Amino acid sequence: MLLLGIDIGTSSVKVSVVDAASAKAIASAQFPETEAPIISSLPGWAEQKPENWWDYTRQALQKLNRSGKYNPADISAIGIAYQMHGLVIVDKNKNVIRPSIIWCDSRAVEIGNKALEDIGSDYALGHFLNSPGNFTASKFAWVKQNEPAAFEATDKLMLPGDYIAMRLTGEITTSPSALSEGIFWDFKKDGLANRVMEYYGFSEAVIPVIKPVFSVHGTVSKTVSAELGLKEGIPVSYKAGDQPNNALSLNVMNPGEVAATAGTSGVIYAVSDQLICDPLSRVNSFAHVNHTVAQKSVGILLCINGTGIMNRWVRDTAGSSLSYADMNEQAAQVPLGSEGLLVLPFGNGAERMLGNKMPGALISNLQLSTHTGKHLFRAVQEGIACSFRYGLDILRENNLKPSVIRAGKANMFLSPLFTELFVNFTGVPVELYQNDGSVGAAIGAGIGAGIYKNAQEAFSAYKPVGFAEPQKSSAAYGEIYDRWNSLLNKSLQN
Numbered sequence: 224m225l226l227l228g229i230d231i232g233t234s235s236v237k238v239s240v241v242d243a244a245s246a247k248a249i250a251s252a253q254f255p256e257t258e259a260p261i262i263s264s265l266p267g268w269a270e271q272k273p274e275n276w277w278d279y280t281r282q283a284l285q286k287l288n289r290s291g292k293y294n295p296a297d298i299s300a301i302g303i304a305y306q307m308h309g310l311v312i313v314d315k316n317k318n319v320i321r322p323s324i325i326w327c328d329s330r331a332v333e334i335g336n337k338a339l340e341d342i343g344s345d346y347a348l349g350h351f352l353n354s355p356g357n358f359t360a361s362k363f364a365w366v367k368q369n370e371p372a373a374f375e376a377t378d379k380l381m382l383p384g385d386y387i388a389m390r391l392t393g394e395i396t397t398s399p400s401a402l403s404e405g406i407f408w409d410f411k412k413d414g415l416a417n418r419v420m421e422y423y424g425f426s427e428a429v430i431p432v433i434k435p436v437f438s439v440h441g442t443v444s445k446t447v448s449a450e451l452g453l454k455e456g457i458p459v460s461y462k463a464g465d466q467p468n469n470a471l472s473l474n475v476m477n478p479g480e481v482a483a484t485a486g487t488s489g490v491i492y493a494v495s496d497q498l499i500c501d502p503l504s505r506v507n508s509f510a511h512v513n514h515t516v517a518q519k520s521v522g523i524l525l526c527i528n529g530t531g532i533m534n535r536w537v538r539d540t541a542g543s544s545l546s547y548a549d550m551n552e553q554a555a556q557v558p559l560g561s562e563g564l565l566v567l568p569f570g571n572g573a574e575r576m577l578g579n580k581m582p583g584a585l586i587s588n589l590q591l592s593t594h595t596g597k598h599l600f601r602a603v604q605e606g607i608a609c610s611f612r613y614g615l616d617i618l619r620e621n622n623l624k625p626s627v628i629r630a631g632k633a634n635m636f637l638s639p640l641f642t643e644l645f646v647n648f649t650g651v652p653v654e655l656y657q658n659d660g661s662v663g664a665a666i667g668a669g670i671g672a673g674i675y676k677n678a679q680e681a682f683s684a685y686k687p688v689g690f691a692e693p694q695k696s697s698a699a700y701g702e703i704y705d706r707w708n709s710l711l712n713k714s715l716q717n
Contacts (some may be wrong), residue, residue, distance in 0.1 A: 224674060225249075225298045225451075227245050229280055230465070231305040233325065233487050234258040236279040240293050241665035243674050248662050248679055250272045250292040254283040258535070262322060264310050266583065267329035268570060269682055270322040273311050276383060277390045284451050287674075301391065301443070302461035302668030304468035304660045305384030307404050310362040312377040317389060320373045325383075327488070327528050327572040331361035332579050334368070339504075342422055345357035346481045350411045350706040352403075352500040352508035352521070355419060357573055359405030364423045380429050384462045392441025392459055402433065403510040404464050408623055430448035436463055460671030465510070465660055466492050467512045467522050472663025473579045473629040473656055474682040476513055476520075478585035479591045481625040483653070485635035488571070489530030489607065491521045491614060493623045505576045505617050512667065513678070523623060525614040530607050533568035533584060537603045541596045551638040553603035558702050561598045563588045565710050578616050606646035607635065609707040615649050629654045632688055646691045647700045655689035681703030 224243040226681045228238065237253040259279065263271040277668060288295050308326040313319055324330070338355040339347055347354055355361050359382065367374040381389070382401045389395050402408040402415070406431065434440060439458040448455035463471065466484070470492050475482040475644040478496040483489075487707055496519050500508050507710040534547070569577070570584030587649070618625075632655040646653050666681050675681040 224672070225293055226665040226669045227298045227301045228389060228661040228663065229301065229303045230416070230660035230664055231276050231280070231307050231387055232465070232467075232660070233261070235559070236276060236283045237659065238280070238283045239661035239665055240287065240298065240628075241662055241669075241671050243299070243643070246684065248665075250287055250290045250454055250564055251661065252287040252290070253281050254279045254286060256602065261325070269328040270324050271325050272322050273319050273383065273386045276387060279700040280390075283452065285587050287503065288452055296454055298453055299457060300668040300672035300674065301357055301457065301459045301679065302666070302671065303384040303387055303388065304463055304465050304664040305382060307382070307464035307466060308359055309383045310359050310366070311381040311383060311386045312363070312366065312373065313379055314376050315378040317395070320376050321366070321370065323383060324365070324412055325415070329357060329364045329573040329581060329657045330361065332566060332573050334364050335361035338419075338422060338580070342418060342429075342518050345417065348502065348504070349410045350418065351406050351416055352410055352498060353406055355406045356504060356575065357579060359421050361417055361427065367424065377429055379438045381431060382464070384464070385431060388440050388459045388462055393444050394441030396434050396440040397431045397515060398434055398436045399461060400432070400436050400463060400510040400512055408510060410609035422466055422632040435515070437461055437531050437667065439671070441564040442592045443463055459668075461664060461667035462665060463565055463664070464509075466490050466524055466607040467509065468663050468667065469561045469631065470522060470658060470662055471512050471667055471678065472658045473631065474678060474685055475629055476511075476678050479625075481628045483630045485607065485641070486531045486628075486633075488499065488532070489527035489626070491611065491613060491618060493618060493625065495521050495523060495623070497521065499523055499621055501617065501621055503578065505578065506614070506621065507575065517596055523618065523621070525616060525618055527568075527610045528571040528574055529568040529584060530610070532571050533607060534564075534603055534635060536584075537599055540697075547608045547637070550600045551640055554604055557597050557601040559699055561602035561605060562593055563590065564594050564598050564602040567706055567707075567714060568603060568606045568610055576617055577715060581713060582711075585710070585714055590593055601640070604635070604641045604644055605703065605709065608641065608648040609704050611645060612648040612702060612704055613708065613711070615651070625651055627652045627654055629656060631656055631658050633659055642691045646693045647697045648704055650693050652690065652692040654687040655691070656685070657688045684693065686698075
């Protein structure tokens, strides 16, 4: 029995076919091979066309089918993971009205800040676990204020994964987890956040049918079946944002367990059975994939927008002829501390952990007679690791103190140097697993379709492929972090 996972990323769409018996991928593909464009017509804006996501999905699936490693007709269920917080709006004919305002777009910050002030911080944090901030609801409010014709034409609003499910099945659904990431969910009422809807003047009719994450969100249509070779009628039985899905793919499902990722953005994601909220909304709490009315399961998410995208920038700017592996090798030749060079890896929109400020990326103490590209490669990785330490300290303030962090051996965790820097700057060991978002989505589909009884059964054979722990004596890391933190504080005061 086979399962299909689709991961709608910012850079590309990745798809994997997983053998349900072993819970291992037998074939994977992605499209495009180069990174997908982001439309940024003004500073702080970031948009992508949902139609492109669907085209990428189709092409990735067709590429996967051509591998000949499986029979597409043997796929029994489909799961979808997707970039979080994006706004997709469609009309009554299910046509996209405007490009999606994606996760790293900052245009709605002030709208969300005013909503927090008017609704009241105590109410917002108590009921939504977050400020309306720069999330999906506030982005839709921006459309209402600035593009009234688009707002009036909206029949349904969706998250990116809801849109791909609609293209596969013709049906539009959502989930408490998806609604919570858009600040449309009231945890105290376990239902739609009516106060947000009323404040922004949204009709409840724009919200799709609400279903659990693990449930049938529609079945593959005849048209899609004919084009992609999938059986008509197989269920899309799982949809989740990329970070809750990453946690699932790492079997982070229980209170106290913690996942991390370092892709375009960096994330630490901790699971709690308490309705935790940060008083300053520097970290955000969303319904985890297994959250129910009877059993609370909240994912506390720390997001750093400028992570892998900073590493990509430095490669494109200073090492365009190098692979990431080459960069990592050169960076490892430079001593700890990069001989005084410091990098703040911010510059990809408003940073929630910095109070939605946009300090920009910063390279400090560059000495032309000393520093080379190698130093810059290392300083970027050190700066990213320091930003994880900064965020983890915020989680610790909220009584989340992980003893170990699980991460997929992917993206920046492919670098032994970055993994070493991460554990020594944060002081927390890391278990590495061979998994990714598309595989996790496929396993989620198996749970949603009842092929697995639960996550415990799905991950029964799951074992780490690597482990890293902090050095016993790491005072030097503390000194570097103090200098980095001082630079950040000065930057935020400007």
